[in-house]
Amino acid sequence: MIKLKNVYKRFEGSRTHAVENVNLSVRKGELLGLIGESGCGKTTTLKLINRLEEPSQGDILVAGENIRKHRPEQLRRNIGYVFQGIGLFPHRTIEENVAAVPELLGWEPEQIRRRCNEMLNLVGLSRSEYGARNPTDLSGGQQQRVGVARALAAKPEVMLMDEPFGALDPITRAGLQDEFKNIQLQLGLTVIMVTHDMTEALLMADRIAVMRNGRILQLGTPAELLNDPADDYVQEFVDMPRRRAERLEQLMN
Ligand SMILES: Nc1ncnc2c1ncn2[C@@H]1O[C@H](COP(=O)(O)OP(=O)(O)O)[C@@H](O)[C@H]1O
Numbered sequence: 216m217i218k219l220k221n222v223y224k225r226f227e228g229s230r231t232h233a234v235e236n237v238n239l240s241v242r243k244g245e246l247l248g249l250i251g252e253s254g255c256g257k258t259t260t261l262k263l264i265n266r267l268e269e270p271s272q273g274d275i276l277v278a279g280e281n282i283r284k285h286r287p288e289q290l291r292r293n294i295g296y297v298f299q300g301i302g303l304f305p306h307r308t309i310e311e312n313v314a315a316v317p318e319l320l321g322w323e324p325e326q327i328r329r330r331c332n333e334m335l336n337l338v339g340l341s342r343s344e345y346g347a348r349n350p351t352d353l354s355g356g357q358q359q360r361v362g363v364a365r366a367l368a369a370k371p372e373v374m375l376m377d378e379p380f381g382a383l384d385p386i387t388r389a390g391l392q393d394e395f396k397n398i399q400l401q402l403g404l405t406v407i408m409v410t411h412d413m414t415e416a417l418l419m420a421d422r423i424a425v426m427r428n429g430r431i432l433q434l435g436t437p438a439e440l441l442n443d444p445a446d447d448y449v450q451e452f453v454d455m456p457r458r459r460a461e462r463l464e465q466l467m468n
């Protein structure tokens with residue numbers, strides 16, 4: 216469903232590549248976790264897929280078609296994007312936020328209203344209670360739900376999520392992780408989810424790509440990464456959740 220072939224990105228004026236020879240293939244209905252330290256190229260990789268950035272080299276295919284064949288606006292109909300941080304339009308109501316893409320696409324008002332209702336319900340917020348509010352009147356977790364509803368509003372098959380739960384407290388975060396996983400399975404969405412939290416990646420992803428300095432070090436299932444890490448760096452990353460669990464266990468004894 217999503218394919219990156221020998222993709223490079225170097226920003227103007229920079230001597231190093233933000234993304235370097237990335238090859239990646241995400242199957243339909245799969246949730247791929249993209250994990251790595253701050254600055255390793257995760258956000259840039261997502262932006263290349265919906266053409267917020269253009270690659271310096273390489274090809275990207277979505278649903279079998281080279282994304283260069285489509286105008287960015289056309290491409291983004293089929294690709295929902297949840298931004299890093301909360302990223303709602305601050306001066307628009309919740310309903311206006313969710314309606315943004317369908318409005319751009321020229322849907323009928325009645326159809327938009329119905330879709331907003333449906334999407335807000337899907338993420339556990341009612342349109343009658345929350346639709347007219349402003350983003351700042353909602354908790355972080357509720358705002359993040361709206362971000363997911365907005366990304367899903369135009370019925371995309373593909374979702375790109377940039378640290379979608381990063382700004383949330385641990386309890387809200389765990390709840391939303393489960394909820395989103397259910398939504399993803401229910402709708403059969405193909406997802407690339409960026410995170411820097413290995414526990415989150417292990418719990419949610421079908422496969423995980425570990426990235427460092429613009430390159431993918433290893434791509435595999437959680438079990439493959441845990442049992443057969445490609446190098447010391449990947450090992451250290453996948454060991455983190457285990458080490459924390461062990462420390463907790465010691466505290467309880
Ligand atoms: N618009 C930009 N112009 C120049 N350099 C950028 C730009 N966006 C990102 N970079 C650089 O590219 C690298 C990767 O950044 P990014 O993809 O945002 O990393 P991550 O999301 O993994 O934290 C970093 O070194 C960052 O400074």
Ligand SMILES: [Mg+2]
Nearest residue numbers: 257258259299
């Ligand atoms: Mg980022």
